[in-house]
Amino acid sequence: MKSKILSTIALVFVFLISTSVNKKQALQQFQAKAYYFSKSKMDLGKWGARLSEAQKKEVEARMKNRLEKGYVLSFNKEESVFTEEDQLDAISGATDSWGKNFAPGKQYKNVKSNTQLQEQEFYGKKFLVKDVLQPIEWSLESETKKIGNYSCFKAIASIPSDELTWYSFSWDKLRRTTESDSIEVKKVEMTLIEAWYTPQIPVRHGPLDYWGLPGLILEVSANNTTMLCSKIVLNPDEIVEIEAPNKGKEVTKMEYQEIITNKMKEFRNNRMRR
16 A cells, blocks of 8 residues: 555656656747837928928938838747847948947846846947846737737837836937936826737747737837837747847946946037037
8 A cells, every 4th residue: 555655656756747847848949039120200300391302311211220120039938039130221331330339239038037138338348237127017908900910919008218218328318317306306208108919929028128918019119119020930940049148247227327328428528628
């Protein structure tokens, strides 16, 4: 009787170990790549009103590589890596090296550990920005549409604008921050996000800082920019490398924003002294 009980316990233990291994293997085996392209509308403001239609087209052609970009999201069940594809300038034939100082670098997200790692390079200095994933309180809507062969559902959220562009810099943002320092109650500017996700690919990944929906995000719009998935390859023949970046000075998002802001202030002050 005792030997039967021991045998049963041993079988249960082997079954649990086998199940755990199979789940881990399944997790490792599922891999995919999603290809996105983004389009941004350029607001020329009062300056643009003085331009002819031909001049506006020339400006748009020169800015095309900044307004239209391609990206790749490589992912498994828990991890993802998001990278931008290099594009040549339509006029000069060169890559946009200056713009890369304020563009998002290679980004790694782990939805299980709530971790984000992102490579950033600012005027030749490399940084590794390590932080938690962007908190997003999604509201799931009933509206649906098809994107390619996938049925998608709509979700919306509001995110503090500065948190969406922590890797970037603008003089207008600096002015607003300086003005708000003298005000007791600071007004937080919010950005409305509209996303479309598909439960047919049940992962919580998405492009850029967007994540957390019950399906892969195939389209997302914020301000004047829309990012749309154009192709998905599930379990490709080649192994998808999903590795967390590890090079550069480790900082948080807030620390990185302070670094580039202080550096831009320094550039401005040096220019004014000339």
